[in-house]
Amino acid sequence: MTKLPIKAVISDLREALRTRQNAVLIAAPGAGKTTHVPLALLDEPWLTGQRILMLEPRRLAARTAARYMAASLGEKAGETIGYRVKMDTKVGPTTRVEVITEGVLTRLLQNDPALEGVGLVIFDEFHERNLHADLGLALCLQSQSLLRDDLRILVMSATLETEPVAALLNGAPVIESAGQAFPVETYYAKQLIKGTVEAAVVQTIQKALQQHNGDVLVFLPGAGEIRRVERMLVEIEWTEQVRVAPLYGNLSRDEQDQAIAPGKPGERKIVLATSIAETSLTVEGVRIVIDSGLMRVARFSPRTGMTRLETIRVSRASADQRRGRAGRLSSGICFRLWTEEEDRQLAARLTPEILETDLAPLTLALAEWGAEPRELLWLDAPPIAALAQARELLMQLGALGEDGTITSHGRQIAELGVHPRLAHMMLRAKELALGGLACELAAVLSERDFVRGERRNADTRLRIDLLHVRNNQSTPYQIDEGLRRRIWTEAEEWKRQLAVKDETGKKGDWCGLLLSFAYPDRIAQRRENGRFLLSNGRGAMFAEAQAMSMSVYLVAAELGDDVPESRIFLAAPVDIQDIIEHAGEQVKEEQWIVWDHSAQAVRARNRMRLGALILSETPLVSPNPDDCLAALLAGIREEGMRIFSWNKASKQLRERLAFLYQAGAETLEMSDEALLASLEEWAAPHVYGLKSRAELERLNMKDVLEGMLSWEDRQKLDAEAPTHIIVPSGSRIPIDYSDPQQPVLAVRLQEVFGLMETPCIARGRIPLLIHLLSPANRPVQVTRDLASFWCTTYFEIKKDLKGRYPKHYWPDDPLNALPTNRVRPRQ
Incomplete structure (x- = not known):
């Protein structure tokens, strides 16, 4: 321990914590921060009669660190140094340092928000950004602010952006220590892996054992890959004694301890590990690291409410931590199963767990604490969508009330951990x-x-x-x-x-x-x-x-x-x-009244529903008329205005009103969008009691539209958008308003002989577009300027028409000719 680099900065750390509430310690892997800092601070005056809590992100690391510190004092875990992890606790009445993990700190805070008897909380390996660490730090900061201004907080890490953390800790001083890493020679793959990662790992292990001394630590993404590599290694006939030791979180404590213990004399040990071995642990005898470059993380989807395991590339920080395992005790070798080009593309660090995990436990913990997320200080605030998803689930479980406060049942849930x-x-x-x-x-x-x-x-x-x-x-x-x-x-x-x-x-x-x-x-x-x-x-x-x-x-x-x-x-x-x-309580009985698109009618049912599942359904004999109206109006909006029957008269009336609105008059808008948006105003009185498209089609839409108009609107409509124009022949010709931008008057050419000016509507503001028709009612000319037509184009058209319709009247002077709706004018 005399050579530990961390010793060089212990005096600075002591001074920082004597004068300030908080501090940040950055120490490279191998510096000794995990096992030496708690012991070095035990005798500080501000810690007299109080305990240290040190949060470790992994159970194996917590147990190992506690045992190592206890052994350095000539004791066993549970005396001066103890630990609390899931389903394994070793603490006693004389315990001064408790190494804890997972939700233990949160549980301690919930039971005693002031953390009486605790003088210092250490967050080790904080760069891993474990959800419990983020939550624990937020709660400790609030406890420190409101209840315990004498409580100290120390954040320790090997790779961490110090500025945000120091700022969060109220401008805490940052102490940095060099590590004790020995040189590690790094080899990259020459090309991308072909085949399975397991096969590439086995080949690299064989090469490493032949060419280099020492035990091997292999990083694989998960237990499945570890088991497959283990099976492949067992089948190899080795020329020396080789022991394969898996190391991952779900193994028993004894199996984990065997993996990190020194190998027997004359034995080569191959440790197949997940990212559990990245930090805090020193695996005895390892001089060779083989890194698959992969890790498995849990990703939560607020969209689906589900968590899935995803295999991803390691970050730059994780890759460096893994390589450092080979240089903890002496110089070493690291084989990276990716190319140098891939290495340059690695992300700097992983996304913090709080940003992509299931937040139901955190949401419940905050409800039990009695605080909204926005009231706490976070390095990264939990996402709003994930919090909403978690709150909805907790309400469904009865853990939260409708107001979001924790229920008695929720407190029982929280107690179970x-x-x-x-x-x-x-x-x-x-x-x-x-x-x-x-x-x-x-x-x-x-x-x-x-x-x-x-x-x-x-x-x-x-x-x-x-x-x-x-x-x-x-x-x-x-x-x-x-x-x-x-x-x-x-x-x-x-x-x-x-x-x-x-x-x-x-x-x-x-x-x-x-x-x-x-x-x-x-x-x-x-x-x-x-x-x-x-x-x-x-x-x-x-x-x-x-x-x-x-x-x-x-x-x-x-x-x-x-x-x-x-x-x-x-x-x-x-x-x-x-x-x-x-x-x-999950099953809801309801009256279901909706528009059925396939039946084109309102359907009314009694339903027993469980979420999106319909458990049973029977016809509703006497549905509420107002609910039926709402369903019918929803159906009209779904189907569009085509659901009504539009005869010639109703269609023309709507088109006239649309023209008037387009021309700038203060009247009703007749677009589909406007009518559908205001169904409750104009349609509801006429469709109340109706339930199907067939009934809607029997409505007289001309009467419905006219019912929307005031007396002034009708006067304006007749004056500015007349239905017909009387032409010189005496015929009453309808105006086509199908294009509200430009109404059309389609009239046979002979009926407007003598008409010099183009007819206008909207009190003379808008000329009609004249479609001049042949005797067969086919357009021969389209114009807005009749005067010009008579002077020029008429004579060219006359030649053609006179040849095709010789019996009809084709005067040489159309402005002074008699208009007629017959073949020739009456003599």
Whole structure:
């Protein structure tokens, strides 16, 4: 410990925390910050009689750090140095430093907002931006501001942008320490990986063991890849003694400890790890790092309300942390399975978890704390859409009231320390004497699947049955026995916490009901095509044939976030009557009165509905007339004005009114958009009591439109937009207003002999567009200037018309000729 670089800045850190509330410590990997800083601060005067809490982002790192510090004092964990992690606590009456993880800090703050007896809270590896760390820091800052001005906060990291954090901590001083990293020679792939990443990893491991000394630490994205690489390595005939040691979060504590412990003499150790080994841990003996460049993160979609695991490229910060594992104890080698070109494209750091995860636990924690998100200080504020989604779910679970405040049931959920969905399920199940089954379901759903195999049986009931299988019992399924034992232990711990016992009888029969408590938004109803409709309105389907595919109702516990339909990975069938009986608050009875496009009529039904699912439907005998009117008006808007029957008279009236409005007169607008927007004003009195398109088509739309006009409007309409024009022949010719920009008068040429001026409307402001017709009523000329036509164009047209219609009257002087609507004028 005498060589730890962190020792060079301890005096600066002590001085900062003596004079200020907060500080930021930046120390490179290997500097010793995790294991030395808490011990170095224990004897500070401001910490007399108080404890240090140090938040670690991972359970393995928390246990390892606590044991290392305890050993340096010649003690065991649980004495001066202790830890609290999920389902494993070692603290005692003399404990001064508690290394904690996950939601432990949040729970401590909820139980005692002032953190009495705690003098310093350390946030280690804060660059990982764990959700619990962000929440814990926000709560600690508010506690410090309102209740404990003597509480110190220290944020520690190896790779962190210091300015935003220091600003958040009220301008905290930043202390920087150099690391103790030995040189690491880095090799990049010559080309993109061809084939699977597992095969590339195995090839690189073989080459590394042949060419270099020391143990190997391999970074892979997840447990699946680790298992596949492990199987491939076991089949290799090694020339030396080799031990393969997996290392990931779901392994037992003993298995994790074996992976990070020093290897035996003469043995080469290959540690296959997820990102759990990136920080805080020193894996003994490692001099070679092989980095796949991949990691798996949980991404939450507010659009679907689902979380999915996504394999992504590591960030620049993560890649450097991984490489640094090879240089913790001596010089080392790092093989990166990506090219130098790809390396230049890596993002600087990953997106903070708070920006892309399920915020239901955070939202519940804030409700229990009694604060709105905007009242707290955040490095990155939680997204509004994800908060709204979380609040809606918590209300559905009964954890929040309509006003957003926490309920007594919500406080019980928060006390359990698991996801609100699972906690709600366990509490409801306990009321039905099904608490033991709920604890087992919660444990199964909290971990990755312990049933292996290419063709995946999606039945959750199978997992409950296999959970009770022991090593000496035969089963056709491949079981990850270590993980099964871990899940069993977790279930037993929750049973003790809830004080429930195993129930007798067929447990599987109740799986669907219990899952409906946890996932009320994922109750699914079978469609005719074999797919399912979820109660949240989304579609879902099994990726491959399942016995459950024919179930009328089921509950999907695990879904993929696919578009347009999610794949169902875990589910259980459910009897809808059980849901109605035990979760009746989810089922709504309603009168459903809507416009049915296919029937072109208003449909009125009594419906029993669960979210988007229609459980039953019967005709509504006497629907409310006002509701029927609203549905009919909605139907009119959906179908458009074409739903009405427009005869010649009603069509002309509407076109005249449209022309008048276009010409600038203060009258009603007649566009489809305007009429549809004002249906309640003009249509409602005429359609009240009607229910179908057939009835609407019987309306006299001319009378309806005229009913909209005042006496002044009618006078103006007749004066400025007349229906007809009397031409020199004496004929009364209708005006065509189909184009409100330019009304048309279509008249036979011979009927306007002698008409010098073009007829105008709108009190002489707008000339009509004259369509001059042949005796066969075909246009021969279009003009707005009759005078010019008579002087020029008429004589050219006359030659053609006289040849085709020799019996008709074609005078040489059209301005002084007699107009006629006959073949020739009367003599």
